[in-house]
Structure formats: structure tokens, C-alpha cells
Amino acid sequence: MTLMELMISVGIATMFVLGVIILTQFTLNQGLFAIANYTDLNAKSRQTLDRLSRDIRSSSQVTAFATNSISLTNLDGTGFSYTWDGSNQLVRTYAGSSTTMLTNCDYLCFNIYQRNPSNNFIFYTATNIAQAKLVDVSWHCSRQYLGAKLNTESVQTARIVIRN
């Protein structure tokens, strides 16, 4: 084997190995893990949104509000609340017991609005909890893999009407 043949062989082998490494990185890093992460986050977010919607719809009034926390009462007088810790968890408290609904939640914001909309379907912000009839909530959850968030973000947003 001549030196030239050796160099060409090494060059081709290097390109092939680099291709395999890049493809593997792409497959694992941005592919399977990202899809698996997103699927898991999205499933938990959907489950939380279903529970949150059901709770708020069946409630009668807001008793405490902050952008990271909301407390409501039901028609039977029982109360419940949802609180985001500001960096990670959303916790639902009902009848003294707490349940972690979301983890890896890096943004969450509650807003409350009055009953009547104005032009162009815009709702007035409630200036006190007695005016609250519509609850708006948005959050996103994400996970990192090898230091990057990539395609692992789940965004949820909803407007929920207090129906009682």
C-alpha cells in the first residue's frame, strides 16, 4: 500500500466515522430523546390542563389571586388552589392534600378577567377578585438534554370560565 493509498483510505474512513458520529448525535440528541421528552411533558401538561379546567369551571369564585397562584371555592364551600413555585413545580392543593401536577415548569402565569368583553373580543382585566369570571393561564415546560432544550418544550394556554 502506497502512502497515497493510505492517506486516501484514512481520509475516507475519517469522513465516514464523522458522518456516523454526527448522525448518531442528531438521532439521539435531537431525535429520539427530544420526541420522548416532548411526549412526556405534553401528556402531563394535558392532564394538568384537564384537571385545572374542570376545577375552575365547577368553582364559584376566586378567593385569592397572584400571577403564580390562584385559590377558588366550590359551590359546596370547599376550597382549592394551584401554586407555581416560580421555577419548577405546579402544586394543586385540595382538602389539605397537595399534589404535584407539573414539574420542569419554567414559566406559568395566571390572569383574571371580568365577565363582559369589549370590542374585538378583548376582556377587561379584573381589578379585584370579586370581578373575576374568566381565568387565563399559560405555561411552558421544558427539559434539557446534554445542556440544550432543543425540541422538548410543551406550551399550554387556556381561558377558562367560572360557570357558577
Next chain:
Amino acid sequence: MLKMGRRAFTLIEVMIAVVITAIIFSAMHYGILTGFMLVASAREQLRGNQICLSRMEGIRLCNWDTQLFSNNIVPTTFTDYYYPVGLGYASNGVAYYGTVQFANVNLSPSPSYAANMRLVTVTVTWTNLGAGAQTVHTESMQSMVGHYGVQSYVYTH
């Protein structure tokens, strides 16, 4: 000194091996890309569903006599985006074009209170982004609204 015979692959063998390897990697790559496209499509459809639901929830609060059928209060067309406006995203993403339609209810037999009900249809249409084929998607949601509302919504915890 005995010279040992050297055995090697022929050029044809190497070329066949390279082609087979290329087909395997291409198939894997295509599979991954298809997975991405499916996830992206599911996310866009989920957002479309959120937009429909958000609009439908707001409609429940409108006054029957003065707001519900006012085009100023409840516009029959609207636009929303994949990334909710106001959450600090750098771009809006996919644009969703929506319509809101009210229709008389068509129940059989027709109840006496049929005139106090309407069938609301919220529809959003969007075209997917990304490298795949640009396809127009549609998501629709229907619900009835009543002039005098409904009984209390109670869910037993």
C-alpha cells in the same frame, strides 16, 4: 522469505456495501425526520384546538341580547398564532385564521326553546411550516349556547 497472499474486497463488493449502508442510513434519517414532522403537526393541531376552545369559552360570557351576535364584540373572523402573543417568544410561528359562525339549532323533534339556542362553530385554518409539504389544516369545534344559560356546573371531586 515466504510471501503471504493478501485477500481484499473487490471494488464491486465495496460499492455494494456502501450502497447498502447509504440506504440504511437514509431510511433511518427519513424515519427521524418523519417523526419530527408528525410531532410538529401534532403540536400545531393542539394549538389550533386551544385557540378554538379559548374562543368558545369567551363566547359563554357574552350577553345574548347585546353582545353575542355583535360583530364588534365577537368578530366573525380572527387571527391567532402558534406562540401565544405576550409570552415573550421571539416569533409568532404559524398563523391561524379563524371564523365564528352562529346557526339555528336543528333538533328533532324541535323543542319549544329552540329559538333560545344557537349552534356555535369555531373553525381555525392554518398552513404548516417546516421542510415538509405545505398543507392546509383545519380544526373545528361546535357547542350550543342558550339564551338563559345552563344549570350550575358541578363536578364531584
